[in-house]
Amino acid sequence: MHSAQGQTEAAAGYLKKASRIEIQLFNFCISCHGSLILRFGSMKPVIVVHGGAGCIFKEREDGSRSGVIRAALKGYSILKQGGCALDAVEQAVALMEDDPHFNAGCGSVLNQKGEVEMDAIIMDGKNLASGAVSAVKCIANPIKLARLVMEKTEHMLLTDYGAQCFAKAMGVPEIPGEKLITERSRERWMKNLEPDSNPHKFQTDLGTVGAVAIDSEGNVACATSTGGLTNKLVGRVGDTACIGSGGYADNHVGATSTTGHGESIMKVVLARLILYHMEQGMSPEEASDTALNWMKTRVGGLGGVIVVSNSGDWAARFSTKQMSWATVKDDQLYYGIYTGERLTKSFEEALTSEGF
Numbered sequence: 001m002h003s004a005q006g007q008t009e010a011a012a013g014y015l016k017k018a019s020r021i022e023i024q025l026f027n028f029c030i031s032c033h034g035s036l037i038l039r040f041g042s043m044k045p046v047i048v049v050h051g052g053a054g055c056i057f058k059e060r061e062d063g064s065r066s067g068v069i070r071a072a073l074k075g076y077s078i079l080k081q082g083g084c085a086l087d088a089v090e091q092a093v094a095l096m097e098d099d100p101h102f103n104a105g106c107g108s109v110l111n112q113k114g115e116v117e118m119d120a121i122i123m124d125g126k127n128l129a130s131g132a133v134s135a136v137k138c139i140a141n142p143i144k145l146a147r148l149v150m151e152k153t154e155h156m157l158l159t160d161y162g163a164q165c166f167a168k169a170m171g172v173p174e175i176p177g178e179k180l181i182t183e184r185s186r187e188r189w190m191k192n193l194e195p196d197s198n199p200h201k202f203q204t205d206l207g208t209v210g211a212v213a214i215d216s217e218g219n220v221a222c223a224t225s226t227g228g229l230t231n232k233l234v235g236r237v238g239d240t241a242c243i244g245s246g247g248y249a250d251n252h253v254g255a256t257s258t259t260g261h262g263e264s265i266m267k268v269v270l271a272r273l274i275l276y277h278m279e280q281g282m283s284p285e286e287a288s289d290t291a292l293n294w295m296k297t298r299v300g301g302l303g304g305v306i307v308v309s310n311s312g313d314w315a316a317r318f319s320t321k322q323m324s325w326a327t328v329k330d331d332q333l334y335y336g337i338y339t340g341e342r343l344t345k346s347f348e349e350a351l352t353s354e355g356f
């Protein structure tokens, strides 16, 4: 009896192993609707980035547009050279963190005390590994620290002082907080401190950054980074650092990165909700619209999302007035800011015009 059971278990174990070997050899996956996606050879890489949903002031439009285009070109170049989705999203987001047009890294909005406190998350769709940091100060690229949390610790989220100690231990250079503060974010912070101010008016100019990608091996990844909300309470942690809210990536479905009103995004767990709708058979676009609409009607929150599916379909959708976004697929760049806007250029032409 025992030995028969033992044999059965051994056979089951062998089968598990055998099917795993097959999966590695042929790299196929069974989608949620039961259809078989065979990926002999390689996937076409795709990257989608966003520079935040909200209301982008006229004077910031050009900078915002060129910032997302540059980030998408950077990420796609990595993918085109055979780099992995994780590297592509990390580098694309780091580029936007360094760009003062966005509310992430340098250019982040200020908390009530006039300091920059940043949140970031990265996730690997291959094994669902993820790393995040929240309320971090005095580092240039929170997304790189989030990746170190993912790769060098057994944890998924480090915050504030602990994250700072970890950064030090990892040799991440500390920079003066002042270096992350732009004239614009200081002005806005001061305006919001005036007794008759309306901080909500300025919350519409959000500017969080994010990226999702699929690489030639069919692996997906996401990354999101933000300074959060203007004049937020010290220690406020937003959606960006929270897995399933600020982003989610799973090779079985796809990857998504979100932006918008963080507390609303957390209430509906927006990133995972989109992937859930895709598991139920919706396209990235339908899933995004359904989830954004749900967030609007259920909790009155507005936002934007970017999505890539595990078959390389993508979407950039928002319920706010604007969201800057850019995508590269099949060596073609697509980008826009306004609802319905979809401009296009070849990858090569864009590389030249952006001076890469």
Ligand SMILES: NC(=O)C[C@H](N)C(=O)O
Binding pocket: 052, 053, 103, 206, 207, 208, 226, 227, 228, 229, 238, 239, 240, 258, 259, 260, 261, 262, 263, 265
């Ligand atoms: N700009 C944003 O997207 C804000 C971010 N979701 C937050 O609430 O922290």
